[in-house]
Amino acid sequence: QILILDFGSQYTQLIARRVRELNVYCEIHPYNHLPQLIASTNRSSIKGVILSGSPASVRDADAPTIDLNALRHETPVLGVCYGAQLMAQTSGGEVKPSSIREYGRAKLGTVNDQNPLLHGIDQHSQVWMSHADTIMSVPENFRIIASTDTVRVAAFQIDGEPTYGIQFHPEVTHSLQGKALLKNFVVDICGCSQNWTAESFVESTVAQLKEKLGTDKVVMGLSGGVDSSVAATLIHRAIGTNLYCIFVDNGVLRKDEFGDVLESYKELGLNVKGVDAREQFYGALVGLTDPEAKRKAIGKTFIDVFDHEAHLIEDVSWLGQGTIYPDVIESVSVKGPSATIKSHHNVGGLPDFMKLKVVEPLNTLFKDEVRAVGRTLGLPDTILGRHPFPGPGLAIRILGDITAEKVQILQEVDALFINGLKREGLYDKVWQAGAILLPVQSVGVMGDERTYERVVALRAVTSVDGMTADWAHLPYEFLADISNEIINKVKGVNRVVYDISSKPPATIEWE
Numbered sequence: 261q262i263l264i265l266d267f268g269s270q271y272t273q274l275i276a277r278r279v280r281e282l283n284v285y286c287e288i289h290p291y292n293h294l295p296q297l298i299a300s301t302n303r304s305s306i307k308g309v310i311l312s313g314s315p316a317s318v319r320d321a322d323a324p325t326i327d328l329n330a331l332r333h334e335t336p337v338l339g340v341c342y343g344a345q346l347m348a349q350t351s352g353g354e355v356k357p358s359s360i361r362e363y364g365r366a367k368l369g370t371v372n373d374q375n376p377l378l379h380g381i382d383q384h385s386q387v388w389m390s391h392a393d394t395i396m397s398v399p400e401n402f403r404i405i406a407s408t409d410t411v412r413v414a415a416f417q418i419d420g421e422p423t424y425g426i427q428f429h430p431e432v433t434h435s436l437q438g439k440a441l442l443k444n445f446v447v448d449i450c451g452c453s454q455n456w457t458a459e460s461f462v463e464s465t466v467a468q469l470k471e472k473l474g475t476d477k478v479v480m481g482l483s484g485g486v487d488s489s490v491a492a493t494l495i496h497r498a499i500g501t502n503l504y505c506i507f508v509d510n511g512v513l514r515k516d517e518f519g520d521v522l523e524s525y526k527e528l529g530l531n532v533k534g535v536d537a538r539e540q541f542y543g544a545l546v547g548l549t550d551p552e553a554k555r556k557a558i559g560k561t562f563i564d565v566f567d568h569e570a571h572l573i574e575d576v577s578w579l580g581q582g583t584i585y586p587d588v589i590e591s592v593s594v595k596g597p598s599a600t601i602k603s604h605h606n607v608g609g610l611p612d613f614m615k616l617k618v619v620e621p622l623n624t625l626f627k628d629e630v631r632a633v634g635r636t637l638g639l640p641d642t643i644l645g646r647h648p649f650p651g652p653g654l655a656i657r658i659l660g661d662i663t664a665e666k667v668q669i670l671q672e673v674d675a676l677f678i679n680g681l682k683r684e685g686l687y688d689k690v691w692q693a694g695a696i697l698l699p700v701q702s703v704g705v706m707g708d709e710r711t712y713e714r715v716v717a718l719r720a721v722t723s724v725d726g727m728t729a730d731w732a733h734l735p736y737e738f739l740a741d742i743s744n745e746i747i748n749k750v751k752g753v754n755r756v757v758y759d760i761s762s763k764p765p766a767t768i769e770w771e
């Protein structure tokens with residue numbers, strides 16, 4: 261594997277994705293874990309190390325730093341941006357603030373394409389720069405292998421060892437040959453074979469799960485989402501009916517979702533129990549209007565229901581979870597978990613008192629890799645291509661208190677909107693979509709009658725990871741048709757508005 265040492269750059273995850281796209285396995289670890297990693301890992305399994313960029317400056321007194329001596333010569337190392345500056349500085353070179361801060365596209369001037377790192381990279385190739393410091397001078401044994409008009413030390417190799425540094429960011433797609441450069445490093449220089457695929461992941465993971473779980477029983481909560489579905493299918497491959505899945509109807513799912521999803525789980529052969537707990541959830545939500553209070557009530561009720569169901573299974577010793585890699589990186593990142601803006605309750609959280617061991621077969625995968633694994637396992641597109649849906653469901657899309665009647669109105673509106681998007685081929689073009697029931701009534705006229713009814717907002721966004729999002733520019737004709745259809749078909753609604761706020765400053769959900 262390739263080890264990526266994180267110094268806190270916003271691009272660290274991108275480096276890992278690019279390496280994975282080359283079908284080479286890699287892991288991200290905080291930079292200061294290097295000594296433990298070297299001590300605890302079989303050295304020959306670390307084929308190469310990449311040092312990420314960082315928001316810090318190597319000139320800061322408390323700048324993050326590491327000692328590479330245990331690796332150099334034997335293991336190839338590539339420093340990116342801050343990583344390169346750190347290597348230059350700790351070897352006696354000089355790093356200073358650039359006279360102009362450099363962000364954005366730049367062209368490599370001269371490229372030494374005889375060098376293994378730059379083999380096949382064009383002269384004048386476009387790269388992406390993002391740095392405030394620059395390497396002014398390097399020690400004698402550093403060979404400069406590429407420069408731009410403004411950055412003399414754009415890439416270097418230390419003589420006689422497989423140690424390299426680059427000032428630009430090969431992981432960003434604006435570095436047009438960045439992937440070719442990373443391939444030169446991981447394949448040619450580190451000697452990794454490109455055999456890490458979804459098929460190989462399934463094969464090795466199922467074998468490991470068999471070994472780890474043996475004849476033990478596993479209980480797992482399913483949400484209908486991609487991650488828990490793929491994780492359950494993998495565990496099922498390994499231990500069959502010893503995996504007990506629980507799918508809870510919390511009363512705030514989409515229209516027909518409970519039945520449809522349960523059916524597709526059964527078709528997949530999963531041993532799944534559907535639990536209708538709608539009344540229990542409605543009971544817990546009575547009178548609650550504050551979004552965080554609603555989230556907490558739903559989270560707590562879920563745990564109660566899940567715990568009750570899990571206790572009906574004799575001798576269960578494991579809890580299966582659909583945790584994926586970005587969740588893991590977030591929790592170990594050098595920056596720490598980002599500030600909580602909303603307390604996201606993810607279905608399947610482990611109640612402390614259950615004392616089960618946790619099995620998380622997807623905790624090394626990125627979302628697109630989870631989908632690829634799901635495809636390999638034969639999961640239907642209806643599951644793999646689903647929009648994200650929040651754990652607290654429609655409860656955070658009904659502003660104010662929740663009643664069964666409001667849920668039903670919103671389910672109808674949401675279904676018309678989502679089916680419309682699918683019918684018009686727009687569903688896969690947006691990242692997430694849904695409807696929000698507003699605590700507002702407005703005047704309308706239907707036939708000869710004055711109406712005083714509810715307003716619903718439609719929300720559709722484009723995004724990569726949900727961290728930032730733009731409102732989807734849906735065609736006007738589509739919005740006109742859907743608005744008409746909703747008002748005509750859903751009793752109690754006489755006005756539809758479309759949300760045109762981006763995130764930030766708005767969020768995707770209204771609560």
Ligand code: XMP
Nearest residue numbers: 603604605606648650651652726767768769
């Ligand atoms: P926001 O509203 O924070 O949403 O822009 C970003 C993504 O997170 C989802 N979301 C949640 N998911 N529990 C969840 O499991 C929650 O409480 C929750 N709140 C928001 C939201 O649907 C979007 O995909």
